[in-house]
Amino acid sequence: MRVNELAMYRFGLAVFAVILFMFIGRAPGMIMTGSAAQQGNHQMPQPLNMTVILERVYLDGELSQEVVQETCWSMESFWAKYDQWQFTDINGSTFVFRKQVDDISPLLKANGFFGVTEDGILTIFNGRPGQSRIIQSFFQIDIKKLESKIQEELIQGIPIKSKDHYVEVLETFKPYSLKKE
Numbered sequence: 001m002r003v004n005e006l007a008m009y010r011f012g013l014a015v016f017a018v019i020l021f022m023f024i025g026r027a028p029g030m031i032m033t034g035s036a037a038q039q040g041n042h043q044m045p046q047p048l049n050m051t052v053i054l055e056r057v058y059l060d061g062e063l064s065q066e067v068v069q070e071t072c073w074s075m076e077s078f079w080a081k082y083d084q085w086q087f088t089d090i091n092g093s094t095f096v097f098r099k100q101v102d103d104i105s106p107l108l109k110a111n112g113f114f115g116v117t118e119d120g121i122l123t124i125f126n127g128r129p130g131q132s133r134i135i136q137s138f139f140q141i142d143i144k145k146l147e148s149k150i151q152e153e154l155i156q157g158i159p160i161k162s163k164d165h166y167v168e169v170l171e172t173f174k175p176y177s178l179k180k181e
Contacts, residue, residue, distance in 0.1 A: 048072045048093065054085065055098040059163065060112075060124065061136055062105035103163050108135070113157035114169050116143065122173050128157040141176040 054066040072078045085097035104112070108124065115129025116122060121140045125132040143151055160166050 045073075050078075051094040052082070053094065053096045055088070055096065056101045057098060058101050058103060058105035058108075060104050060108050060166070062107055064105065104160065104166050108160050108166070109162070112160040114154065114160060115157045116141065116154045120178075122154075122170075122177075124160065125157065129155065138170065139174075139177040141173050142178055145176055 048071075050070045050072055052068040052070050054068060056064045056066075058064075070078070082097050085099050087095070088098045089096040107126065111126055112135065113125045113128055113132070114122065115125050117129075117134075117137070119140065120143050122138040123129070124135045124137075126135050127133070143154075146154070158169060160169070
Protein backbone atom coordinates (compact mmCIF):
# COMPACT_ATOMS: atom_id res chain seq x y z
CA MET A 1 0.00 0.00 0.00
CA ARG A 2 2.93 2.34 0.74
CA VAL A 3 4.08 1.92 -2.88
CA ASN A 4 0.67 3.16 -4.12
CA GLU A 5 0.86 6.23 -1.86
CA LEU A 6 4.35 7.02 -3.16
CA ALA A 7 3.20 6.57 -6.76
CA MET A 8 0.19 8.85 -6.20
CA TYR A 9 2.43 11.44 -4.52
CA ARG A 10 4.86 11.42 -7.47
CA PHE A 11 1.98 11.61 -9.95
CA GLY A 12 0.53 14.56 -8.01
CA LEU A 13 3.89 16.32 -8.10
CA ALA A 14 4.18 15.77 -11.84
CA VAL A 15 0.70 17.19 -12.44
CA PHE A 16 1.52 20.08 -10.16
CA ALA A 17 4.76 20.80 -12.07
CA VAL A 18 2.88 20.91 -15.40
CA ILE A 19 0.23 23.25 -13.97
CA LEU A 20 2.89 25.41 -12.37
CA PHE A 21 4.87 25.78 -15.59
CA MET A 22 1.65 26.66 -17.42
CA PHE A 23 0.95 29.27 -14.74
CA ILE A 24 4.47 30.69 -15.00
CA GLY A 25 4.20 30.79 -18.79
CA ARG A 26 1.07 32.97 -18.55
CA ALA A 27 2.54 35.31 -15.94
CA PRO A 28 4.17 38.45 -17.26
CA GLY A 29 7.78 37.37 -17.15
CA MET A 30 9.63 40.56 -17.74
CA ILE A 31 9.17 44.26 -17.85
CA MET A 32 11.34 46.57 -19.89
CA THR A 33 11.39 50.28 -19.31
CA GLY A 34 13.17 53.32 -20.61
CA SER A 35 16.47 53.08 -22.48
CA ALA A 36 16.93 49.40 -21.58
CA ALA A 37 13.89 48.54 -23.72
CA GLN A 38 15.17 50.67 -26.56
CA GLN A 39 18.64 49.09 -26.44
CA GLY A 40 17.23 45.54 -26.28
CA ASN A 41 18.92 44.63 -22.99
CA HIS A 42 17.92 41.40 -21.28
CA GLN A 43 14.84 41.57 -19.14
CA MET A 44 14.74 40.74 -15.44
CA PRO A 45 12.17 38.15 -14.39
CA GLN A 46 9.46 39.23 -11.99
CA PRO A 47 8.72 37.17 -8.89
CA LEU A 48 5.55 35.17 -8.46
CA ASN A 49 3.32 36.13 -5.55
CA MET A 50 1.75 33.04 -4.05
CA THR A 51 -0.39 32.09 -1.09
CA VAL A 52 0.78 29.05 0.85
CA ILE A 53 -1.51 27.24 3.27
CA LEU A 54 0.35 25.10 5.80
CA GLU A 55 -1.82 22.46 7.45
CA ARG A 56 -0.64 20.69 10.60
CA VAL A 57 -2.42 17.49 11.66
CA TYR A 58 -1.85 16.60 15.33
CA LEU A 59 -2.08 13.23 17.11
CA ASP A 60 -5.43 14.19 18.62
CA GLY A 61 -6.87 14.76 15.12
CA GLU A 62 -6.87 18.56 15.38
CA LEU A 63 -6.00 20.41 12.16
CA SER A 64 -4.49 23.87 12.20
CA GLN A 65 -3.89 26.10 9.20
CA GLU A 66 -1.38 28.87 8.72
CA VAL A 67 -1.62 31.16 5.67
CA VAL A 68 1.67 32.56 4.36
CA GLN A 69 2.19 35.03 1.52
CA GLU A 70 5.28 34.12 -0.51
CA THR A 71 7.26 36.04 -3.09
CA CYS A 72 8.96 33.40 -5.20
CA TRP A 73 11.96 34.19 -7.36
CA SER A 74 12.99 30.56 -7.91
CA MET A 75 10.88 27.40 -7.90
CA GLU A 76 13.89 25.39 -6.69
CA SER A 77 14.15 27.51 -3.55
CA PHE A 78 10.36 27.40 -3.10
CA TRP A 79 10.29 23.57 -3.17
CA ALA A 80 13.39 23.38 -0.97
CA LYS A 81 11.69 25.58 1.63
CA TYR A 82 8.75 23.14 1.88
CA ASP A 83 10.58 19.86 1.35
CA GLN A 84 9.51 18.59 4.80
CA TRP A 85 5.84 19.16 3.90
CA GLN A 86 3.53 17.04 1.75
CA PHE A 87 2.08 18.95 -1.20
CA THR A 88 -1.70 18.32 -1.30
CA ASP A 89 -3.41 20.87 -3.54
CA ILE A 90 -3.09 23.89 -5.81
CA ASN A 91 -5.78 26.37 -6.77
CA GLY A 92 -4.50 29.17 -8.99
CA SER A 93 -1.63 30.70 -7.06
CA THR A 94 -2.58 29.05 -3.75
CA PHE A 95 -0.53 26.04 -2.69
CA VAL A 96 -1.55 23.71 0.15
CA PHE A 97 0.98 21.67 2.12
CA ARG A 98 0.34 19.28 5.01
CA LYS A 99 2.48 17.85 7.79
CA GLN A 100 1.76 15.21 10.42
CA VAL A 101 2.90 16.52 13.81
CA ASP A 102 4.01 13.97 16.41
CA ASP A 103 2.49 15.94 19.27
CA ILE A 104 -0.86 17.00 20.65
CA SER A 105 -2.39 20.24 19.42
CA PRO A 106 -1.87 23.60 21.14
CA LEU A 107 -5.63 23.61 21.84
CA LEU A 108 -5.33 20.42 23.88
CA LYS A 109 -2.28 21.69 25.77
CA ALA A 110 -4.06 24.93 26.63
CA ASN A 111 -7.56 23.75 27.46
CA GLY A 112 -7.94 19.99 26.95
CA PHE A 113 -9.34 17.73 29.68
CA PHE A 114 -9.98 14.00 29.75
CA GLY A 115 -13.37 13.12 31.19
CA VAL A 116 -16.33 10.84 30.67
CA THR A 117 -19.70 11.45 29.11
CA GLU A 118 -22.95 10.37 30.78
CA ASP A 119 -22.65 7.12 28.80
CA GLY A 120 -19.19 6.44 30.29
CA ILE A 121 -17.26 7.20 27.10
CA LEU A 122 -13.70 8.42 27.67
CA THR A 123 -13.67 11.83 25.99
CA ILE A 124 -11.50 14.91 25.59
CA PHE A 125 -13.29 18.19 26.28
CA ASN A 126 -12.36 21.76 25.41
CA GLY A 127 -12.50 22.84 29.04
CA ARG A 128 -13.80 20.94 32.05
CA PRO A 129 -16.19 18.04 31.38
CA GLY A 130 -19.89 18.64 31.62
CA GLN A 131 -20.29 22.17 30.27
CA SER A 132 -17.65 22.04 27.52
CA ARG A 133 -17.49 21.09 23.86
CA ILE A 134 -16.36 17.55 23.03
CA ILE A 135 -13.14 17.46 21.00
CA GLN A 136 -12.62 13.71 20.65
CA SER A 137 -14.23 10.51 21.99
CA PHE A 138 -12.43 7.20 22.44
CA PHE A 139 -14.12 4.18 24.00
CA GLN A 140 -16.66 3.32 26.64
CA ILE A 141 -15.17 2.38 30.00
CA ASP A 142 -16.59 0.42 32.92
CA ILE A 143 -16.70 3.22 35.48
CA LYS A 144 -17.70 0.81 38.28
CA LYS A 145 -14.33 -0.97 38.05
CA LEU A 146 -12.40 2.27 38.70
CA GLU A 147 -11.28 3.38 42.13
CA SER A 148 -13.50 6.14 43.51
CA LYS A 149 -10.58 8.62 43.42
CA ILE A 150 -10.04 7.98 39.69
CA GLN A 151 -13.78 8.19 39.03
CA GLU A 152 -13.80 11.62 40.69
CA GLU A 153 -10.77 12.77 38.67
CA LEU A 154 -12.56 11.83 35.44
CA ILE A 155 -15.74 13.62 36.52
CA GLN A 156 -13.75 16.77 37.44
CA GLY A 157 -11.52 16.44 34.35
CA ILE A 158 -7.90 15.43 33.94
CA PRO A 159 -5.89 18.24 32.27
CA ILE A 160 -3.76 17.31 29.26
CA LYS A 161 -0.43 19.14 29.20
CA SER A 162 1.83 16.94 27.04
CA LYS A 163 1.88 14.17 24.47
CA ASP A 164 3.32 11.74 27.03
CA HIS A 165 0.49 12.47 29.47
CA TYR A 166 -2.07 12.09 26.66
CA VAL A 167 -0.72 8.62 25.77
CA GLU A 168 -0.37 7.65 29.45
CA VAL A 169 -4.03 8.44 30.23
CA LEU A 170 -5.27 6.50 27.18
CA GLU A 171 -3.14 3.50 28.14
CA THR A 172 -4.32 3.69 31.76
CA PHE A 173 -8.00 3.46 30.82
CA LYS A 174 -7.70 0.97 27.94
CA PRO A 175 -7.95 -2.08 30.24
CA TYR A 176 -11.28 -0.70 31.55
CA SER A 177 -12.86 -0.42 28.11
CA LEU A 178 -16.07 -2.31 27.51
CA LYS A 179 -15.67 -4.73 24.64
CA LYS A 180 -18.57 -4.98 22.20
CA GLU A 181 -19.50 -8.59 21.56
